[in-house]
Amino acid sequence: MLHGKNAEPILPSLKQGFTSLVIGATGAIGGALSAALMQDENSGPVVTLGRRALSRSDAAQSRTHLICDVTDETHVQATAEALSVSAPFDLVINATGLLHDEASGVRPEKAVRQISADAMARVLAVNAIGPALIMRYFLPLMVRDNKAVMAHLSARVGSVSDNRLGGWYSYRAAKAAQNMLVATAAIEWARRAPNTVIVGLHPGTVDSSLSAPFQSATAAHKLFEPAQSAAYLLGVIDALSPADSGGVFAWDGARIQP
Numbered sequence: 001m002l003h004g005k006n007a008e009p010i011l012p013s014l015k016q017g018f019t020s021l022v023i024g025a026t027g028a029i030g031g032a033l034s035a036a037l038m039q040d041e042n043s044g045p046v047v048t049l050g051r052r053a054l055s056r057s058d059a060a061q062s063r064t065h066l067i068c069d070v071t072d073e074t075h076v077q078a079t080a081e082a083l084s085v086s087a088p089f090d091l092v093i094n095a096t097g098l099l100h101d102e103a104s105g106v107r108p109e110k111a112v113r114q115i116s117a118d119a120m121a122r123v124l125a126v127n128a129i130g131p132a133l134i135m136r137y138f139l140p141l142m143v144r145d146n147k148a149v150m151a152h153l154s155a156r157v158g159s160v161s162d163n164r165l166g167g168w169y170s171y172r173a174a175k176a177a178q179n180m181l182v183a184t185a186a187i188e189w190a191r192r193a194p195n196t197v198i199v200g201l202h203p204g205t206v207d208s209s210l211s212a213p214f215q216s217a218t219a220a221h222k223l224f225e226p227a228q229s230a231a232y233l234l235g236v237i238d239a240l241s242p243a244d245s246g247g248v249f250a251w252d253g254a255r256i257q258p
Contacts, residue, residue, distance in 0.1 A: 009042030010036065010040045011238050013147055013238045013240075019044050019091075020046050022037065022048045022095060023048075023093065023094045024049070024095035028206060029153065029226050029229055029230060030093070032230035033095060037091075037234075053067060064086065070130035070134060071126055076134065080141060088142055090146065091149050093237075095153050096127075097153055101122070106122055132181050134152070135150070135198070139189060139196070142196060148195060150198045151199050151200070152200050153200075154178060156256055157175060158174075159179075162256070183258075185246075186199075197245045199245065199246070200249070201233050202248065203251055206223075229251060235253070
């Protein structure tokens with residue numbers, strides 16, 4: 001349980017008492033981001049969304065939490081309408097993502113012969129269509145007079161120019177699509193709300209259920225705890241300006257090429 005707030009604000013570039021929304025807050029990174037925001041001296045209300053209810057310890061913290069499936073447009077729209085009373089939001093972070101799901105047969109493909117239409121559709125639904133729906137229904141709920149940031153968790157493997165190993169067809173394609181959606185929305189929103197920054201963020205390899213089957217090839221110093229990754233990502237968000245909108249940035253602030 002959280003006790004008080006940090007003495008030093010972690011997002012001083014946002015206005016005092018900013019309102020934030022974390023989507024995917026029941027995951028490792030989303031949960032860590034939510035916790036960090038609630039401890040920020042500069043932060044106001046923190047609203048969270050997830051595919052399931054919060055754990056008992058998380059639910060004991062003071063915040064609004066709603067269950068939302070980002071792949072269901074009707075559900076996303078209804079959730080946005082319900083949260084319009086909490087708007088406008090200064091910060092929206094989409095921490096949803098799907099790489100594997102043994103229960104439904106979704107796993108990264110090592111070869112083209114392993115591609116499954118059903119599995120690929122599921123990965124695209126979570127990693128590309130979900131972010132598109134979030135942008136459609138939540139961008140209009142963001143502030144326009146001050147700096148506002150919408151950040152979607154992306155991945156370095158979504159970079160076409162950086163693809164040297166192959167494999168992971170569905171996940172690579174979905175993240176590349178997400179990055180294009182971010183870039184396209186940023187162009188439109190620069191005209192409608194010039195203070196809004198829309199970006200993708202690569203959190204690094206984080207010790208979570210998403211990366212668990214693939215951690216053996218990661219050096220210990222490159223495997224981040226969720227709280228560590230959250231701190232890095234919030235630091236990147238704080239440094240962003242409208243000129244960065246449409247880009248994808250790694251946990252260390254480096255821009256990832258398309």
